[in-house]
Amino acid sequence: MRIERAVIDTNVLISAALSPRSAPAQIVDRLLQHATLVFSRKTFEELETRLWRPKFDRYLDMERRRLLLHDFAATAQWIDLPAPPRPVHNHDPDDDVFLHTALQGKAEWLISGDQNLLELSPADWGFKILSPAQALEKWHQK
16 A cells, blocks of 8 residues: 555644654654645644644754744645535544545545544545554555
């Protein structure tokens, strides 16, 4: 199985930046090297907003954050979401944007640490919804 496009939830991208040897960091690295990350304006705005929070000041300096955002933006496939996207049956409406981005971007994987997303049936979406550890395991099975 070859993964061409993936959407990665904000929590996974930030975890990868904070812990370079973690499962999130390993799967993000593999996907950056061998696939295309898919972002919509809204998913990228969420990453920017969260990454600039003061609670990360002691872990990531400003230059590192700018570089991360630049690199993600430069390598991503950007897609437009229909406005307004239809609501989905999810416990957290803020997660809908990641589902819509994966659908619109024709992603094979949506990587998230969010239990609300991980509990959804992939049969309903046409892509796999995986934790970083699950994605890394599937990657090694290729």
